[in-house]
Amino acid sequence: MAGTAIDGLPLRERKKLRTRQTLIDTALELFTDRGFDNTTLDALCDTVEVSKRTFFRNFTSKEDVAMAPLQDLWAAFLAELAHREPDSGTLLQSLQNTMLAALDRTSDDDWADRAVRSHLLARATPTMAAHNLQFCDRTVGEALTILDARYALDLPADQRPRLALDILIAAFHSALDTWSNHPRPDTSTLATELRTAFTAVPLALTMTPTPRHAS
Numbered sequence: 001m002a003g004t005a006i007d008g009l010p011l012r013e014r015k016k017l018r019t020r021q022t023l024i025d026t027a028l029e030l031f032t033d034r035g036f037d038n039t040t041l042d043a044l045c046d047t048v049e050v051s052k053r054t055f056f057r058n059f060t061s062k063e064d065v066a067m068a069p070l071q072d073l074w075a076a077f078l079a080e081l082a083h084r085e086p087d088s089g090t091l092l093q094s095l096q097n098t099m100l101a102a103l104d105r106t107s108d109d110d111w112a113d114r115a116v117r118s119h120l121l122a123r124a125t126p127t128m129a130a131h132n133l134q135f136c137d138r139t140v141g142e143a144l145t146i147l148d149a150r151y152a153l154d155l156p157a158d159q160r161p162r163l164a165l166d167i168l169i170a171a172f173h174s175a176l177d178t179w180s181n182h183p184r185p186d187t188s189t190l191a192t193e194l195r196t197a198f199t200a201v202p203l204a205l206t207m208t209p210t211p212r213h214a215s
Contacts, residue, residue: 063131
């Protein structure tokens, strides 16, 4: 959440959000510098000077706090999916536009740096990768519930909405891999990489590769 938006909240909510953000920033710094497995939850809480009880009010685990920047983007995606006006195009195009709209709402200047750190940690940490898979599965389930409430779908018999969401997530991860290697990753660069990945989706579905000749 942007600083101006936080400033407009009641004092208690501002404190909660700032504590949450401090936990995220400190966790990503410690996990990057010391290694995820070498950083205990006690060390994280001691550094931030909060109790474990406060930590667990915000997150369920070390994996959860480390993945928070990207999870927050998908939370924004679900919010957009539930409330934005339906598009006239295909479901996949609508999902892609919804993701770009969610990214556009991510106005915190430091979000991009947090997201890159989170993504690189997940690639190097098996438990974070496993946590991410579970999170993706939950997000797909929540998205299907929203879609079922807003559109006349025949779920779960019709597999197309699930496949459209899976394609969206695959394109997002592909864009994220490219974006995280960019010399100056920011939200506008991620939007560009997402559009590139989305454009490649239909080409991937019709691609006919040429076999390599035997030596």
